[in-house]
């Protein structure tokens with residue numbers, strides 16, 4: 001049995017941990033450095049922040065609210081950075097750190113928050129710079145401001161483009177690993193993921209949840225008689241006919257070969273058997289055209305429901321599979337459920 005797909009962004013978690021380690025190391029170094037210069041307020045802030053980074057490192061691995069935790073950490077992080085920039089005793093070279101803002105924000109928070117955060121904090125950093133240095137040495141500082149402003153703009157554009165491409169690629173990959181290439185339906189791994197989501201919803205709301213196994217009858221004969229290409233076409237036909245009859249909240253998926261399953265939220269076993277019966281009739285009355293002649297397909301189905309047949313997906317699959325097998329043995333082209341035994 002496949003485990004549900006974990007869409008938690010592992011790369012962001014890793015990136016956040018890297019930032020925490022970097023903050024801790026620099027926190028220690030800067031606090032020693034600032035202590036030697038007698039900047040005790042900064043030393044205090046850096047020590048507290050290093051301790052916070054250490055605490056976050058402990059919780060980051062198991063948190064389910066990674067984005068919130070990241071924002072909670074980043075706001076004081078950027079606040080400390082701004083306070084350091086604003087301190088007239090720090091050197092002008094400290095402004096080079098402004099360039100790390102877009103990289104950190106895009107990699108940790110994604111496109112929208114990355115852009116908003118970068119605009120706010122980069123502008124603020126450059127504003128602080130103009131307040132503290134332009135007046136002291138106007139000729140040097142304008143050039144420096146332009147250099148650092150342009151370099152930071154370039155880094156922001158690169159970070160934005162990189163994050164956009166990465167997010168698109170990730171979306172496409174998730175689509176690919178959860179879709180059956182032949183029919184375009186969801187595949188088994190998507191069913192696993194959606195089942196656990198729907199089960200949580202059903203348990204929370206005390207609502208029913210049903211699973212229907214659907215198996216094309218004598219599919220091998222289609223392959224043997226008309227060839228594999230037509231067999232593939234028959235699978236697509238099956239998927240298309242059944243999809244049209246189901247609700248948008250139902251999930252039809254191809255388990256493999258000529259076996260399919262439909263996950264029906266808010267549906268009792270009795271209702272699911274009626275729906276499966278409708279699907280059976282619809283398929284039988286919608287033949288596929290092969291070599292200009294109609295080819296009728298039929299299906300055998302087995303119904304299982306959450307609670308009655310178990311709590312886990314493998315238990316429901318096993319119950320539905322057994323009932324489908326009973327339908328096959330009883331002559332095919334029929335639906336079997338706990339209340340509706342095989343006929344024949």
Ligand SMILES: Nc1nc2c(ncn2[C@@H]2O[C@H](COP(=O)(O)OP(=O)(O)OP(=O)(O)O)[C@@H](O)[C@H]2O)c(=O)[nH]1
Pocket residue numbers: 182215216217218219220221223227228229230231232235256257258328332
């Ligand atoms: N064309 C095509 N055939 C496939 C695909 N996957 C599995 N098959 C074929 O599906 C057939 C399944 O045959 P069986 O398991 O005997 O099932 P059946 O002929 O439908 O018989 P019953 O289920 O007992 O009614 C096999 O011939 C497989 O080669 C596929 O992706 N495309």
